[in-house]
Amino acid sequence: MKLQEADAKSLLVAQGLPVPEWAVAHSPDEARAAAARFLEAGPVGGKVVIKAQVLVGGRGKAGGVKLASSADEAADVATSILGMDIKGMTVRKVLVGPAADIVKEFYLAAVLDRAERGIMLMGSAEGGVEIEQVAATDPHAIVRGHADPALGLLDFQARELAFAMGLGEHLKAAVAIAKGLVRTMTAYDADLVEINPLAIINDGQPDGTPTQRLVCLDAKITLDDSALARHPGLEDLRDPDEEAPEDREAREAGLTFIKLDGTIGCMVNGAGLAMTTMDLVKRAGGEPANFLDIGGGARAEKVAHAMRLILSDPKVDAILVNIFGGITRGDEVARGLIEARAQQSRDVPMVVRIVGTNAAEAAVLLEEARFETAATLDEAAAKAVAASRAGTGTSA
Amino acid sequence: MSVLVGRDTRLLVQGITGREGEFHARQCQAYGTNVVAGVTPGKGGLRALDDSVPVYDTVAEAVRQTGANTSLIFVPAAGAPDAIMEAATAGIATIFCITEGIPALDMIPAVDLVRRQGARLIGPNCPGATSPGRAKVGIIPGSIHREGRVGVVSRSGTLTYEAVQAMTDAGLGQSTCIGIGGDPIIGTTFLDALQLFEQDPETEAIVLIGEIGGAAEETAAAWAAEHLRDVPKAAFIAGRTAPEGKRMGHAGAIISGGAGTAASKVEALEAAGFRVASSPTELPALLRDAGYTG
Numbered sequence: 001m002k003l004q005e006a007d008a009k010s011l012l013v014a015q016g017l018p019v020p021e022w023a024v025a026h027s028p029d030e031a032r033a034a035a036a037r038f039l040e041a042g043p044v045g046g047k048v049v050i051k052a053q054v055l056v057g058g059r060g061k062a063g064g065v066k067l068a069s070s071a072d073e074a075a076d077v078a079t080s081i082l083g084m085d086i087k088g089m090t091v092r093k094v095l096v097g098p099a100a101d102i103v104k105e106f107y108l109a110a111v112l113d114r115a116e117r118g119i120m121l122m123g124s125a126e127g128g129v130e131i132e133q134v135a136a137t138d139p140h141a142i143v144r145g146h147a148d149p150a151l152g153l154l155d156f157q158a159r160e161l162a163f164a165m166g167l168g169e170h171l172k173a174a175v176a177i178a179k180g181l182v183r184t185m186t187a188y189d190a191d192l193v194e195i196n197p198l199a200i201i202n203d204g205q206p207d208g209t210p211t212q213r214l215v216c217l218d219a220k221i222t223l224d225d226s227a228l229a230r231h232p233g234l235e236d237l238r239d240p241d242e243e244a245p246e247d248r249e250a251r252e253a254g255l256t257f258i259k260l261d262g263t264i265g266c267m268v269n270g271a272g273l274a275m276t277t278m279d280l281v282k283r284a285g286g287e288p289a290n291f292l293d294i295g296g297g298a299r300a301e302k303v304a305h306a307m308r309l310i311l312s313d314p315k316v317d318a319i320l321v322n323i324f325g326g327i328t329r330g331d332e333v334a335r336g337l338i339e340a341r342a343q344q345s346r347d348v349p350m351v352v353r354i355v356g357t358n359a360a361e362a363a364v365l366l367e368e369a370r371f372e373t374a375a376t377l378d379e380a381a382a383k384a385v386a387a388s389r390a391g392t393g394t395s396a
Numbered sequence: 397m398s399v400l401v402g403r404d405t406r407l408l409v410q411g412i413t414g415r416e417g418e419f420h421a422r423q424c425q426a427y428g429t430n431v432v433a434g435v436t437p438g439k440g441g442l443r444a445l446d447d448s449v450p451v452y453d454t455v456a457e458a459v460r461q462t463g464a465n466t467s468l469i470f471v472p473a474a475g476a477p478d479a480i481m482e483a484a485t486a487g488i489a490t491i492f493c494i495t496e497g498i499p500a501l502d503m504i505p506a507v508d509l510v511r512r513q514g515a516r517l518i519g520p521n522c523p524g525a526t527s528p529g530r531a532k533v534g535i536i537p538g539s540i541h542r543e544g545r546v547g548v549v550s551r552s553g554t555l556t557y558e559a560v561q562a563m564t565d566a567g568l569g570q571s572t573c574i575g576i577g578g579d580p581i582i583g584t585t586f587l588d589a590l591q592l593f594e595q596d597p598e599t600e601a602i603v604l605i606g607e608i609g610g611a612a613e614e615t616a617a618a619w620a621a622e623h624l625r626d627v628p629k630a631a632f633i634a635g636r637t638a639p640e641g642k643r644m645g646h647a648g649a650i651i652s653g654g655a656g657t658a659a660s661k662v663e664a665l666e667a668a669g670f671r672v673a674s675s676p677t678e679l680p681a682l683l684r685d686a687g688y689t690g
Contacts, residue, residue, distance in 0.1 A: 189500075191580075275645075281637075282637045288637060
């Protein structure tokens with residue numbers, strides 16, 4: 001689960017990391033009020049920043065991050081950003097905060113390193129740009145360090161990283177932030193805690209003395225879905241606007257469902273086989289409408305639920321069911337399909353392929369119910385694509 | 397010979413009194429695997445599988461009493477990392493963890509402890525391994541196999557069954573089929589599995605079944621290019637149509653920041669001499685093309 005910047009920043013603050021203050025606004029009026037409050041405090045530079053809160057990267061480039069010098073201007077900017085479409089996501093709220101007077105930007109993230117099977121810290125003195133870009137153009141600009149699997153990130157490891165990133169002048173703060181990222185990761189079971197940019201900013205004291213400090217200006221956190229159950233508070237941070245109704249229905253039904261753009265609905269047991277089924281639909285000249293894994297040992301009721309979910313997409317004009325029974329029993333799936341078809345709201349051609357455990361019993365049931373069946377996955381994909389074309393009147 | 401499991405496997409099932417554990421322990425036994433013990437804390441003294449298998453409270457006790465050398469774990473996600481560490485500490489050499497949905501960070505200390513104990517972990521979130529005609533440890537249906545000399549390694553469950561069935565139907569038997577699991581943090585990687593196959597005199601060809609996410613296929617391909625140059629090799633990668641940024645069912649199956657794509661894996665495997673199939677049904681023919689005559 002991805003968190004919005006504002007929620008991610010709240011978790012960082014809870015772990016003691018330095019994050020400049022901010023407010024979340026859902027309307028231009030809220031943005032105006034927040035901007036007025038921040039401007040009154042007299043930030044260095046005298047401006048506020050307004051940032052679109054959507055779960056996609058590249059907000060700045062898309063025009064979702066802007067500055068304002070007055071409360072009214074902040075309201076105008078918020079008006080332009082709210083409702084904006086960024087990579088298919090509608091902006092429903094903005095973050096407002098004092099605009100930082102940036103001296104230098106860095107990148108620092110704690111990530112799950114699959115190859116080393118541990119937590120890796122990744123830092124770069126080239127902040128504010130996408131790390132993938134840095135990795136591609138200047139891989140030596142990225143420094144890495146691994147937390148000890150049992151002891152976590154040790155002080156000396158954090159120091160090594162800080163010096164390698166050129167943060168020697170802010171050593172104490174850099175070490176605290178590096179350790180804080182790993183602490184944040186473990187405290188909330190995150191896969192990723194990314195600060196981009198981590199920045200040295202000019203930060204005037206109340207008495208007017210200029211000072212510099214190292215702060216987290218942006219934050220991106222991805223939580224491990226497998227661990228959400230033990231962090232009940234974090235489930236509340238799931239943004240209902242960011243989750244399509246069918247995604248929520250699938251999650252609550254224990255199905256793994258991802259909606260795609262095509263016309264051929266897919267129902268499969270097992271994630272690898274579900275991806276393969278999509279790939280073979282594409283190879284046969286069709287476009288998959290979804291990824292759907294009914295999981296191991298699915299019963300008839302779950303199968304019927306999955307079918308309703310697929311049919312809720314009006315673009316679906318053919319369905320491909322591919323089951324390789326191991327734990328899953330083919331006859332259970334066949335019963336679910338028969339039940340689902342009896343209830344379904346519209347008539348869509350269906351091609352069913354069931355092999356493995358209890359496939360023979362499934363075949364009898366499917367034949368009695370006059371389902372179109374296929375023996376192999378390649379054949380099933382070809383038949384589903386043909387049925388989709390016949391339904392829409394288009395041809396290859 | 398075979399790798400990981402075989403005639404000398406003495407299997408302990410952790411969670412043998414649970415629904416899944418009991419069912420699959422029975423299937424393993426029916427396949428011919430020597431199931432010597434079960435462990436469920438608090439149920440020591442019972443007997444499982446129609447009285448044929450003693451149940452112990454701890455893995456240490458089970459190892460002392462039965463000489464178990466391999467463990468198969470069906471413990472729920474919250475307790476599975478602990479079960480892995482218990483098995484490794486008790487001296488179990490080969491640990492299979494079937495459990496799905498273990499938080500990734502819980503696996504880091506578990507994998508580390510397994511490594512320090514000199515044990516091997518396969519999984520979690522894996523279907524196990526089968527050496528056809530010898531032993532099956534896990535949940536792969538025994539009926540799909542045929543004895544032979546192709547080593548199969550895969551990140552998936554049912555997709556593996558699909559590929560193995562296609563091979564069996566084409567008359568290509570398997571030496572060992574290993575499901576390494578679809579999670580981001582796993583004990584045995586593609587590279588580890590290829591190294592095991594390289595050492596196995598009875599494995600003469602290799603099938604690798606990967607999917608989007610991570611770079612384990614690329615790493616294994618680079619090694620194979622050097623060490624398995626003369627071994628017939630075929631591969632399949634799932635997820636060519638998967639969109640970026642979406643987790644495709646398996647916790648580890650995600651393309652992020654342009655990394656972990658099917659295209660990158662296919663390219664790396666082809667460069668290393670693998671014939672890459674566009675459907676699992678093509679694997680047998682591609683192995684033949686690569687010169688496999690077994």
